[in-house]
Amino acid sequence: MDHKLAEYIPEIQLIEDQKLRARVLSVWKEALSLGGWKLSDLNLIPFTLLIPNCPVGYLDHVRAVTNTAVEVAKVMRAAYSDIITINMDHLVAGGLLHDIGKLLEYEKRGDRTVKSRRGALLRHPFTGAALSFKHGLPDEVTHIIALHAREGEGVKRSVEAIILTHADFINYESLKTTLET
Numbered sequence: 131m132d133h134k135l136a137e138y139i140p141e142i143q144l145i146e147d148q149k150l151r152a153r154v155l156s157v158w159k160e161a162l163s164l165g166g167w168k169l170s171d172l173n174l175i176p177f178t179l180l181i182p183n184c185p186v187g188y189l190d191h192v193r194a195v196t197n198t199a200v201e202v203a204k205v206m207r208a209a210y211s212d213i214i215t216i217n218m219d220h221l222v223a224g225g226l227l228h229d230i231g232k233l234l235e236y237e238k239r240g241d242r243t244v245k246s247r248r249g250a251l252l253r254h255p256f257t258g259a260a261l262s263f264k265h266g267l268p269d270e271v272t273h274i275i276a277l278h279a280r281e282g283e284g285v286k287r288s289v290e291a292i293i294l295t296h297a298d299f300i301n302y303e304s305l306k307t308t309l310e311t
């Protein structure tokens with residue numbers, strides 16, 4: 131499974147710390163198992179239920195957001211390297227895990243993806259942060275997951291969390307405005 135899963139999320143290779151890489155994969159495996167999903171479901175799950183009939187899958191979204199964040203971080207590093215430090219391992223881990231809780235927030239009903247009972251009670255930043263904590267991810271990564279959505283509004287975010295949150299919204303808002311016209 132590890133090998134196969136790593137093929138689905140090639141950005142895992144951007145994480146230099148092997149232990150962190152393994153922990154990210156273990157969170158993915160548990161979320162897939164708890165949600166009752168197979169690897170082949172990953173792009174059949176819409177990345178959001180807020181855009182009706184969204185044609186963009188969960189996996190493509192998670193990868194696009196992670197890659198957006200990485201590119202933004204490169205620009206920031208080049209421009210402000212003497213002022214801002216960015217932990218790329220934490221950023222990539224946070225990117226790959228930011229929506230991991232959606233695998234619990236959503237469930238399959240027939241051929242539709244709907245909000246689960248658990249998801250109605252606990253949105254994905256909560257379940258994602260819980261899984262991250264359980265698997266021993268650094269608090270800096272759990273912070274990114276916990277604060278990347280509206281749950282993080284009004285809370286002081288790390289630089290990595292700011293970059294990831296905005297990368298997520300760039301992707302979400304661009305698709306939303308395009309698909310709704």
Ligand SMILES: [Fe+2]
Nearest residue numbers: 195228229298
């Ligand atoms: Fe997202």
